[in-house]
Amino acid sequence: MTAAAESPLVRVEDVTKIYHLGAPDEVRAVRGISMTVSRGEVLVIEGPSGSGKTSLLTIIGCMSRPTSGQVLVGDRRVSRLSETALTSIRRETFGFIFQHLHLIPDLTVKDNVMLPLFPTRMTVPEMEDRVDRAIRSMRIDHRRSARAGRISGGEQQRTAIARALVNEPTIVIADEPTAHLDSELSAELLDILAELNRAGTTIIFATHDPRVIEHPIVSRRLVVRDGIIVEKTSP
Amino acid sequence: MSRARTFIVLGTLGLVVLGSLVGWTRYESRRWKRDDLPQLRALSSRLHLSDLALWTEARYTRHPSQADLFSAFQDSPGAPEHFPAGSIVSPSPVLTDPLSIVASGSGGRLRDAGSDGRRRAMPEERSPDVVAARGSSSGWAFTP
Amino acid sequence: MRRHLKILDFALASLQRRPFKNWAIIAVYAFTVAVVASVLFLTQSIRREAAQLFVGAPELTVQRMVGGRHVPIDIGVGETIAAFPSVVGVEPRFWGYTYDAVTESTITIMGAGPGMATIDLVEGRLPTRPTESAIGAGVAAMWGAEVGGEVILVDAATTGVLYEVVGTFESPSDILTNDLVVMTAEEAALFLGLPEGKATDLAVRVANDNEIDTIAAKVKRAFPDSRPITRSEVLRTYDAVFHWRSGMMLAVFSGGLIAFVILAWDKATGLSAEERREIGILKAVGWDTGDVLELKMWEGVVISSTSLILGLITAMVHVFVLGAPLLTPMLRGWSVLFPELHPTPHVDPYLLFAIGFLTVVPYVAATVAPSWKAAVTDPDEVVRG
Ligand SMILES: Nc1ncnc2c1ncn2[C@@H]1O[C@H](COP(=O)(O)OP(=O)(O)OP(=O)(O)O)[C@@H](O)[C@H]1O
Ligand SMILES: [Mg+2]
Numbered sequence: 001m002t003a004a005a006e007s008p009l010v011r012v013e014d015v016t017k018i019y020h021l022g023a024p025d026e027v028r029a030v031r032g033i034s035m036t037v038s039r040g041e042v043l044v045i046e047g048p049s050g051s052g053k054t055s056l057l058t059i060i061g062c063m064s065r066p067t068s069g070q071v072l073v074g075d076r077r078v079s080r081l082s083e084t085a086l087t088s089i090r091r092e093t094f095g096f097i098f099q100h101l102h103l104i105p106d107l108t109v110k111d112n113v114m115l116p117l118f119p120t121r122m123t124v125p126e127m128e129d130r131v132d133r134a135i136r137s138m139r140i141d142h143r144r145s146a147r148a149g150r151i152s153g154g155e156q157q158r159t160a161i162a163r164a165l166v167n168e169p170t171i172v173i174a175d176e177p178t179a180h181l182d183s184e185l186s187a188e189l190l191d192i193l194a195e196l197n198r199a200g201t202t203i204i205f206a207t208h209d210p211r212v213i214e215h216p217i218v219s220r221r222l223v224v225r226d227g228i229i230v231e232k233t234s235p
Numbered sequence: 236m237s238r239a240r241t242f243i244v245l246g247t248l249g250l251v252v253l254g255s256l257v258g259w260t261r262y263e264s265r266r267w268k269r270d271d272l273p274q275l276r277a278l279s280s281r282l283h284l285s286d287l288a289l290w291t292e293a294r295y296t297r298h299p300s301q302a303d304l305f306s307a308f309q310d311s312p313g314a315p316e317h318f319p320a321g322s323i324v325s326p327s328p329v330l331t332d333p334l335s336i337v338a339s340g341s342g343g344r345l346r347d348a349g350s351d352g353r354r355r356a357m358p359e360e361r362s363p364d365v366v367a368a369r370g371s372s373s374g375w376a377f378t379p
Numbered sequence: 380m381r382r383h384l385k386i387l388d389f390a391l392a393s394l395q396r397r398p399f400k401n402w403a404i405i406a407v408y409a410f411t412v413a414v415v416a417s418v419l420f421l422t423q424s425i426r427r428e429a430a431q432l433f434v435g436a437p438e439l440t441v442q443r444m445v446g447g448r449h450v451p452i453d454i455g456v457g458e459t460i461a462a463f464p465s466v467v468g469v470e471p472r473f474w475g476y477t478y479d480a481v482t483e484s485t486i487t488i489m490g491a492g493p494g495m496a497t498i499d500l501v502e503g504r505l506p507t508r509p510t511e512s513a514i515g516a517g518v519a520a521m522w523g524a525e526v527g528g529e530v531i532l533v534d535a536a537t538t539g540v541l542y543e544v545v546g547t548f549e550s551p552s553d554i555l556t557n558d559l560v561v562m563t564a565e566e567a568a569l570f571l572g573l574p575e576g577k578a579t580d581l582a583v584r585v586a587n588d589n590e591i592d593t594i595a596a597k598v599k600r601a602f603p604d605s606r607p608i609t610r611s612e613v614l615r616t617y618d619a620v621f622h623w624r625s626g627m628m629l630a631v632f633s634g635g636l637i638a639f640v641i642l643a644w645d646k647a648t649g650l651s652a653e654e655r656r657e658i659g660i661l662k663a664v665g666w667d668t669g670d671v672l673e674l675k676m677w678e679g680v681v682i683s684s685t686s687l688i689l690g691l692i693t694a695m696v697h698v699f700v701l702g703a704p705l706l707t708p709m710l711r712g713w714s715v716l717f718p719e720l721h722p723t724p725h726v727d728p729y730l731l732f733a734i735g736f737l738t739v740v741p742y743v744a745a746t747v748a749p750s751w752k753a754a755v756t757d758p759d760e761v762v763r764g
Contacts, residue, residue, distance in 0.1 A: 106396040117385075239385070278435070283472050285440060288553070291487070
């Protein structure tokens with residue numbers, strides 16, 4: 001952790017997330033979690049399947065609003081923001097690598113990577129430039145005009161990362177990024193993310209993959225079980 | 236962006252084509268008004284034409300403005316009726332068969348048009364007999 | 380502005396993914412627009428032509444009615460009417476029909492009253508002797524006759540009569556003269572079997588247009604069994620007639636229209652799981668609800684405005700350049716002698732606007748509305764595979 005004076009990027013205060021509130025199939029996915037995300041760290045959120053990792057990540061990443069509790073991004077209270085403002089925070093601050101990638105299969109790699117930039121004020125040359133850099137850094141240049149559904153799993157993974165990076169986010173959130181990769185590709189992915197982290201990007205993983213948890217770049221671990229934090233470790 | 240530009244260019248092109256077609260129709264319509272219309276009006280005035288020669292199947296289609304007010308079902312054999320009855324009842328073959336038309340008349344004889352002398356020389360053509368002859372062949376009950 | 384263009388750009392990329400499907404929709408849509416517009420263009424331009432033409436028609440036609448039907452009128456009635464103030468002249472009209480069983484066509488016989496024999500739009504001249512006739516283009520084509528040739532017609536006494544063709548009507552007048560055989564008035568009366576002293580009806584020229592209705596009322600009072608038809612009634616008839624015809628054509632095509640609506644409905648409302656997922660992805664990567672709806676709007680605008688423009692151009696070329704060949708079979712009905720249509724190009728801008736509005740707005744609405752629900756849901760829904 002860096003100097004205490006520096007305020008955290010994201011602060012989560014006593015947050016709960018209840019799906020289908022009041023219905024018979026009500027699910028309490030997050031049951032009172034407080035935590036912070038600091039600049040430059042690599043945070044791993046660990047826990048068995050169904051423990052609430054993805055739910056917590058979507059709350060941190062401003063993709064869903066908590067049922068109760070507060071989320072602050074910088075010093076802005078998410079609950080007070082309009083949808084548009086929230087969307088622009090999400091766009092400017094976070095890059096998501098989804099558990100299931102969520103590429104649009106019949107768009108080209110290039111268009112997929114460009115997706116987050118369409119609704120911005122950025123000029124077209126700027127956009128092209130960003131996309132070029134992201135694609136090149138992921139080494140998928142040669143596939144840029146191929147449809148995302150027709151490239152290999154590893155290439156898809158890298159396309160998804162390129163898309164998460166194209167808006168140059170401060171925080172990259174990766175939800176079980178290695179779940180569908182063999183060890184070679186996982187290692188490559190972790191190398192890419194390690195390099196990003198060295199360049200200053202904050203990274204949050206949700207995983208139960210020991211290859212990630214035991215990777216040297218990890219600076220902090222939170223273990224979640226049944227929607228609450230049961231263990232905190234900072235090596 | 237290039238896609239958007241292409242679309243806008245093509246769309247504008249389409250609008251220009253459409254616009255020039257509209258312009259052309261205006262021009263043509265003005266030309267018709269200037270060149271053809273006076274002649275057409277003169278013709279319609281000379282021959283006292285009051286209707287469009289579009290549909291010849293019945294009086295109420297050939298001369299809609301002149302037709303009887305009450306009877307929709309008129310003037311077969313040209314017009315099998317549009318109304319439901321027309322799809323079931325067709326005009327009598329007596330009215331449509333060339334042979335029976337000729338047979339019912341003056342035996343398929345030809346006459347010269349107009350020549351009044353000739354016409355008067357054949358008074359039977361316009362006499363009640365002829366009417367009767369035609370009448371009886373189309374099944375009329377009364378003959379003079 | 381730039382943002383809107385970029386979203387349009389993405390909409391095009393998005394449509395490009397299914398080129399076959401989208402072009403098929405455009406084709407069907409443009410076809411529907413073309414058909415509806417063709418019918419409207421054609422009927423509107425014929426209607427307008429009629430309205431302009433019959434300014435030359437008699438101000439008043441007087442018929443005699445017996446038993447609700449139109450019967451020959453005494454020519455003597457004309458003398459009485461001619462004495463009414465403001466009446467410039469009265470002329471008996473001798474006209475009627477003859478059915479030619481060989482060609483199975485109904486021909487209109489028209490007597491040419493006194494007046495000039497040579498006139499514009501007649502190649503040759505009008506008949507001046509009983510053995511002569513001038514014929515419309517349809518009759519000429521049917522009989523293969525031209526000036527100098529002959530036609531044989533069967534008269535009221537079912538006698539075949541031979542006429543020399545001294546004139547044919549020229550093409551711009553087809554819509555008035557296609558099925559005409561014009562003879563001298565006397566010969567027409569004879570041919571049609573009109574009794575001595577009777578005419579089919581009387582054409583009345585009135586000097587002052589404001590007086591037409593007064594004269595009509597006077598005629599009706601003087602001859603209770605008469606039916607005066609004013610020129611404005613003629614025009615009104617033509618306004619009404621085409622509603623019926625175009626209505627029928629539209630009814631025939633409403634099948635296609637309904638099919639299209641179903642297609643559009645299915646396409647638009649049946650937001651597939653895939654499309655829903657796509658909207659979720661867009662939201663997850665930083666599009667807000669407005670952006671997603673704008674995207675959907677552009678998709679609708681691209682499809683519908685392309686179809687609209689293509690459809691309108693097709694309809695104009697079809698109706699005004701080609702003479703509506705695809706509508707003619709439906710318009711002609713049972714007619715055997717049907718004029719070749721060369722409607723005078725005329726397009727009411729209001730009509731174009733109405734077609735455009737009715738084409739684009741419902742389609743865009745049908746595209747945007749169903750996406751609404753998907754666009755407002757939180758993106759986290761999509762995050763779970
Ligand atoms: N939209 C939803 N509606 C209803 N229940 C939900 C929803 N999202 C998550 N849940 C439930 O909330 C709980 C937590 O789910 P979550 O996806 O956060 O777990 P997870 O730790 O990411 O699991 P995994 O490792 O399998 O991805 C689960 O029981 C899940 O079924
Ligand atoms: Mg998960």
